[in-house]
Amino acid sequence: MSEQSTPDVDSALSRRGRAFVFGDNIDTDLLAPGPYMRESPEVLASHCLEAIDPDFAGAVQRGDIVVGGKSFGIGSSREQAVQSLVVLGVGAIVATSFARIFYRNALNFGLPALTCPDLQAERGDDLEVRPQDGLVINHTSGKQYRCESIPPELMDIVNVGGLMPWLARKLAADAKSAASGADGTSGDPA
Amino acid sequence: MSLTLAEKIIAHACHRDSVRPGEIVTASLDLLMMHDSGGPRRVASRLEQLGAKVWDPEKVVVVSDHFVPATDLESAEILALTRRWAQQAGVRHYDMLGICHVVLQEGGHVQPGMFCVGGDSHSPSGGAYGAFMMGVGATDITGALVTGELWLKVPQTVRVNWDGALGKGVSAKDIMLYLCATLGMGNENQAFEYGGAAVRAMSMSERMVLCNMSAELGAETGMVAADEKTLAALAQAGRPYSGDIARWQSDPDAACLAEHHYDAATLAPQIAAPHSPANSRAVTEYEPVHIDQGYIGACTGAKLSDLHMAAEVLKGRKIASNTRLLIAPASVAMTRAAAADGTLEILTEAGAIMLPTGCGACAGMGAGMYADGEVGLSTTARNFKGRMGSSKAQVYLGSPYSVAAGAVKGYICDPRELLAEPA
Ligand code: SF4
Numbered sequence: 345m346s347e348q349s350t351p352d353v354d355s356a357l358s359r360r361g362r363a364f365v366f367g368d369n370i371d372t373d374l375l376a377p378g379p380y381m382r383e384s385p386e387v388l389a390s391h392c393l394e395a396i397d398p399d400f401a402g403a404v405q406r407g408d409i410v411v412g413g414k415s416f417g418i419g420s421s422r423e424q425a426v427q428s429l430v431v432l433g434v435g436a437i438v439a440t441s442f443a444r445i446f447y448r449n450a451l452n453f454g455l456p457a458l459t460c461p462d463l464q465a466e467r468g469d470d471l472e473v474r475p476q477d478g479l480v481i482n483h484t485s486g487k488q489y490r491c492e493s494i495p496p497e498l499m500d501i502v503n504v505g506g507l508m509p510w511l512a513r514k515l516a517a518d519a520k521s522a523a524s525g526a527d528g529t530s531g532d533p534a
Numbered sequence: 535m536s537l538t539l540a541e542k543i544i545a546h547a548c549h550r551d552s553v554r555p556g557e558i559v560t561a562s563l564d565l566l567m568m569h570d571s572g573g574p575r576r577v578a579s580r581l582e583q584l585g586a587k588v589w590d591p592e593k594v595v596v597v598s599d600h601f602v603p604a605t606d607l608e609s610a611e612i613l614a615l616t617r618r619w620a621q622q623a624g625v626r627h628y629d630m631l632g633i634c635h636v637v638l639q640e641g642g643h644v645q646p647g648m649f650c651v652g653g654d655s656h657s658p659s660g661g662a663y664g665a666f667m668m669g670v671g672a673t674d675i676t677g678a679l680v681t682g683e684l685w686l687k688v689p690q691t692v693r694v695n696w697d698g699a700l701g702k703g704v705s706a707k708d709i710m711l712y713l714c715a716t717l718g719m720g721n722e723n724q725a726f727e728y729g730g731a732a733v734r735a736m737s738m739s740e741r742m743v744l745c746n747m748s749a750e751l752g753a754e755t756g757m758v759a760a761d762e763k764t765l766a767a768l769a770q771a772g773r774p775y776s777g778d779i780a781r782w783q784s785d786p787d788a789a790c791l792a793e794h795h796y797d798a799a800t801l802a803p804q805i806a807a808p809h810s811p812a813n814s815r816a817v818t819e820y821e822p823v824h825i826d827q828g829y830i831g832a833c834t835g836a837k838l839s840d841l842h843m844a845a846e847v848l849k850g851r852k853i854a855s856n857t858r859l860l861i862a863p864a865s866v867a868m869t870r871a872a873a874a875d876g877t878l879e880i881l882t883e884a885g886a887i888m889l890p891t892g893c894g895a896c897a898g899m900g901a902g903m904y905a906d907g908e909v910g911l912s913t914t915a916r917n918f919k920g921r922m923g924s925s926k927a928q929v930y931l932g933s934p935y936s937v938a939a940g941a942v943k944g945y946i947c948d949p950r951e952l953l954a955e956p957a
Contacts, residue, residue, distance in 0.1 A: 511680060
């Protein structure tokens with residue numbers, strides 16, 4: 345697709361894929377089981393959610409959307425819970441609510457996490473998430489749902505692809521302003 | 535303007551007079567803690583990638599506790615990397631001396647009014663000292679290490695008061711299991727402040743259990759406002775608090791999301807059934823479920839006070855022949871204290887198997903894991919499926935009294951009955 349221009353930042357956040365639906369309180373031990381934490385990210389990801397859905401890791405494809413209930417990602421601070429979903433290619437997570445560290449970790453990995461309490465979806469439904477519009481669309485049922493948008497202060501982190509690129513940008517900007525400050529008054533008109 | 539303790543600390547850390555719940559703010563850090571699992575092993579390469587250094591080595595503490603002691607080459611390498619990084623960065627390193635939340639307090643690092651972060655979900659433990667301490671993942675820790683700052687959404691405060699006195703054989707762990715069942719685990723964006731006569735009467739170790747397991751409530755943090763006990767503990771740790779704790783109290787008329795009152799005297803020992811702390815109910819409502827293995831371990835369940843509770847039940851008794859009891863004390867200093875005051879002798883006489891200090895089976899990495907189909911009763915903070923070994927194990931949670939009593943009988947039982955009879 346060489347003719348494709350650089351996607352604008354907003355539409356880059358839209359995701360469309362098949363729904364994989366889970367219930368309330370999906371915890372970090374289900375997402376990244378302790379006994380496999382020493383394995384590579386790929387091996388760990390292959391055990392993601394296997395305790396409740398042994399087929400998930402094999403079936404999920406790039407761009408698919410994980411749907412959860414209340415307190416998705418509750419439990420430990422292990423980022424492997426988010427990383428495993430990213431490794432498996434999950435495009436976005438939509439849940440009734442998110443556990444606080446998991447929510448931070450998801451944004452830090454540039455993975456959109458959207459709170460959408462009313463969403464009705466079944467496994468395999470064709471879902472589209474549009475964080476920029478605060479919308480989740482279930483193309484299978486033809487219904488649309490409002491989702492809570494990501495606060496603008498944090499959207500900046502997701503937009504640049506996560507906290508690491510955000511930090512790199514901030515450090516570069518800090519260095520630049522320090523350098524121009526070191527020039528003394530040279531930047532100012534005399 | 536009236537503020538809660540959480541709001542006062544956050545406002546101070548943002549160099550402002552006040553903050554409102556729901557605002558997203560950036561706060562300066564007084565302390566950053568990370569451990570061997572989520573620490574240097576994850577952040578070293580990220581710092582290198584950014585070409586950045588630690589903002590203030592004086593404010594950083596590294597603790598090796600998850601892969602302790604090394605059980606294979608990989609864990610040995612992780613510990614070696616952690617050691618090297620801490621030395622190079624010039625930060626304080628507690629190397630195999632105990633579980634992070636516990637050694638942080640033994641060292642007097644967390645002080646009233648501080649804004650702290652930890653690379654571990656149970657970091658709210660620090661709130662026992664009247665501080666605001668929140669848990670984050672390794673990427674956030676990287677950002678915090680570089681900038682000395684962290685963003686957060688100012689939480690709403692929930693006040694939980696335990697009036698009266700806890701009965702014999704009932705502890706802070708029972709309070710938290712009860713709250714998990716009552717308030718659920720979805721209390722995001724909330725700071726829990728614990729108070730009331732029963733909390734004031736608690737030791738610092740017991741207060742830490744309340745704050746620690748605020749993570750199970752899904753809360754941003756948990757805290758207990760500082761008092762004379764806090765000051766005494768800090769003085770004993772060799773870092774007396776020089777400020778005025780009157781500054782770090784919630785204003786009586788500050789707005790809260792909710793204020794709950796509970797009667798401590800009516801609380802029975804609580805047991806959480808697999809696979810969630812929210813599945814808790816009074817021990818008196820349980821059938822005598824057979825236990826293959828009791829586990830007294832973790833930051834929340836194997837401090838000196840926890841070992842004392844277990845010893846009260848185990849004194850002069852033996853572990854049932856069809857079960858086993860594993861005990862991993864929470865720190866090296868606590869092991870030494872338990873040896874000196876005779877507690878270890880009581881535990882080992884009863885037939886308990888002593889394990890090394892560290893996170894052990896609680897993190898699903900160390901000694902004491904459960905096999906397929908095994909039933910466990912554990913003092914740890916969470917019993918999620920597969921956390922402590924096989925996803926086909928059934929892990930129940932209870933206080934050190936309840937786990938010790940279960941090990942003596944070989945099944946889940948009310949520890950108050952054993953405490954009432956002479957051994
Ligand atoms: S003992 Fe368990 S809960 Fe405590 S820090 Fe270690 S793994 Fe976490």
